[in-house]
Amino acid sequence: MSTTMASHKRFPNFVSLILLSLVAIASAEVFFEERFEDGWESRWVKSDWKKDENMAGEWNYTSGKWNGDPNDKGIQTSEDYRFYAISAEFPEVNNKGKTLVFQFSVKHEQKLDCGGGYMKLLSGDVDQKKFGGDTPY
Structure with a gap:
């Protein structure tokens, strides 16, 4: 059998694999998605964590420096050496027997000396206004 014939016979299998992959992706359930478009502030709760110590930073709504x-905007921390905490509620998730994908995008525009960004899945009984570093997740 020639190489050309063998590759033609394998090609339909490759196409089938691609189509099955697309069906699996299309059937995935999205529990929460945020694109930070109009009304985002009504969906998110800014925490009062560290406000009493004057260490809480303010969030900016911007497309960034570059x-x-x-028009593709998101939220951005506005000050160095401050604490930030914000949360959004979504329906309870049951992914028993399924993989949970928890994905987010971050763009750092300044040099980080010390610190980090964290995403936490919280229980439904958390007081979002008090959400902070010690909140159980």
Whole structure:
């Protein structure tokens, strides 16, 4: 059998694999998605954590210093050496027997000396206004 014939016979299997992959992706259930478009502030709760100590930073709604689309905006920390905490509620998730994908995008525009960004899945009984570093997740 020639190499050309063998590759033609394998090609339908490859196409089938691609189609099955697309069906699996299309059937995935999205529990929560945020694109930070109009109304995002009504969906998110800014925590009062560290306000009493004057260490809480303010969030900016911006496309950033450099971007591919000035209309594609998100939230950004506005001050160095401050604490930030914000949360959004979504329905209870049951992924028993399934993989849970928890994905987010971050763009750092300044040099980080010390610190980090964390995403936490919280229980439904958390007081979002008090959400902070010690909140159980």
